[in-house]
């Protein structure tokens with residue numbers, strides 16, 4: 001089974017911390033009012049369950065991932081979890097009130113088929129909770145501009161689609177579904193940027209491998225961090241689909 005997209009927990013944890021508040025707001029305002037208390041949900045490509053854990057106060061969640069260690073990670077958090085392939089979900093039609101995924105479509109071989117499967121097993125909602133678009137990445141100061149291209153290439157080599165965010169509309173249209181599409185808020189404070197910068201750099205260097213430019217860029221990054229001028233942002237999209 002696919003091991004594409006298996007990601008170090010530190011990166012998943014940073015993403016989850018950033019987005020949990022907005023996910024809960026989206027659930028509370030757009031989705032949950034139409035559902036019974038504690039509706040059932042399938043988390044597709046759940047990883048070790050950090051997202052599921054962060055929104056489990058609102059939902060009765062079953063996690064699914066193709067990676068065994070991720071399934072075990074979910075279970076160690078007390079979550080229900082099964083091993084399976086997002087392209088062939090092992091559940092009958094309309095098994096859950098909703099199906100959702102996060103930072104996952106960009107890693108799936110056939111995202112259209114995976115969303116179609118989520119639509120099949122859901123009774124009413126499919127939420128594409130977070131898909132980044134690294135083509136819209138912003139880096140400042142100017143010396144850091146080369147980072148975007150290097151990251152795009154690194155992600156493609158790893159098998160990801162770094163432009164998945166902008167494709168959510170076409171995915172939904174191809175399935176004849178109207179969707180409420182948006183971008184998560186979140187330019188960070190300098191304090192937060194300083195706290196997160198080391199982890200972000202670790203992710204960059206893992207993603208791009210041994211690219212020659214990186215040492216110069218690292219010096220530029222550290223200097224900007226010290227001077228309080230560092231800024232980076234990856235627009236991260238969501239789509240809310242009602243069946």
Ligand SMILES: C[S@@+](CC[C@H](N)C(=O)[O-])C[C@H]1O[C@@H](n2cnc3c(N)ncnc32)[C@H](O)[C@@H]1O
Nearest residue numbers: 002005012045046047065066067085086102103
């Ligand atoms: C970047 S991680 C995201 C994990 C989690 N959704 C989150 O946001 O923290 C992508 C996950 O998708 C899983 N994955 C990749 N291809 C898959 C497939 N075909 N079926 C199920 N899971 C898959 C990987 O094993 C990995 O755990």
